[in-house]
Structure formats: C-alpha cells, structure tokens
Amino acid sequence: MTDARRFDLLVFDWDGTLMDSAGAIVASVQAACRDLGLPEPSDEAARYVIGLGLSEALAVLVPQLPLHRRAELVERYRSHFLARYPGIALFEGARETIEALHAQGYRLAVATGKSRRGLSRALETTGLARYFHGSRCADECFSKPHPAMLHELLEEFGVEPGRALMIGDTVHDLQMARNAGVAALAVAYGAHPKPTLMALEPLACVDSLGELRRWLATHA
Incomplete structure (x- = not known):
C-alpha cells in the first residue's frame, strides 16, 4: 500500500453494482405480490427498495400486509428470485475490476442487502469469493442506511472512516x-x-465499470 493512495478499504454493494440483478429483483417482488393477491408495485417503486434488507424492503412496498403474513411474502420472493438466478450475470467488466483492485493490494469488502446465504451463493457461483476480505449482510446487521455494516467492517480491518470508500448504485x-x-x-x-444519486453528493457518479476503474486509478 503506497502513501499516495487515498483509500485502503473499498466496500462494494452487490446487486446493481457488481451483479446485473435489479431487473430480476423487481420481477420477483412483483410476482410475489401477485401470488398473495397484493397490489403489484411499479417498477420504480420496486427498484427504489433494492439495497434494503428483504424484510425492510417488503415492509416499505406493502405496509398493509399483516406482520404474520410477511414471512410468506419473503418465501414467495425468494422462490421467484432463485428461479431467475441462473440467468443473472455480473456486469460486463465487474470481474476484471475486482481482480485488478485485488492485485493492486486494496482490501475489498461487500456490504449488501442480501442475506448471508444469498451472498455466499453469489460469491461462489461468480468465483469472486477469493477476492473479498470481508462482508456484511442485511440478516446479520441493521439494514442500510444504518451505518452498522460499515462500522463493523472498519473495525474488523482497523481502517479509519476517512480511509474507506463505499461504492454503490442506490x-x-x-x-x-x-x-x-x-x-x-x-x-x-x-x-x-x-x-437521485447526485442529490446525495457522492465524490463522483460513474456510468460504467470502465469509468469506475478509471476513476479509482486516478482518485483512489
């Protein structure tokens, strides 16, 4: 790690940042609601909750659903998502980006709204598990936007907040x-x-993984 580097720890979101899964998540949410005879959320509404923990996301989308039926909706969502999973791929350039950053000596982590089981499946099927040094999932932490995932990763790696960068699509x-x-x-x-992203004043907002790699090469 050179002194010229601004960041030691790069934390990636997963769905919509490394994996092109937003469309499958939206379709699965809508199908689960149809199964239970619930109003089907719009594409925009379903895309908005991507990144939240699954229970939190469904509570936002269907607040009228009694608590005792929420587990049923979660089960239907997971069933539909797993049926679509074989057709979901990493974004073009995602693998090369992670491999390059790992080779450059960055510590890499994931902070995701996925469950631990879901993230483990994704890391295994994509072959990216060996590149990430740590991760936090929504079923073992407070859901985003609570800072717990990042606080725990910072503590785990002994990294100060100013030496970490969060990379995400929501x-x-x-x-x-x-x-x-x-x-x-x-x-x-x-x-x-x-x-919507720019309104929160990130350091930058990139339009592709190629642009992400170039930004990191210059600014990270």
Missing part, C-alpha cells in the same frame, strides 16, 4: 456511507437514476 448505499462518515462513489448503471 441512495441507501450513499446514505449509509454518509451516516458512517465514509466517502461514497455512486454508479449510475444500477437500480437508482443518476439525478
């Missing part, structure tokens, strides 16, 4: 970073539109 990622006192970089190719 306002939940950026708000979590702000709440933790960590810098944030937004990606505009995922779940949330660029103007």
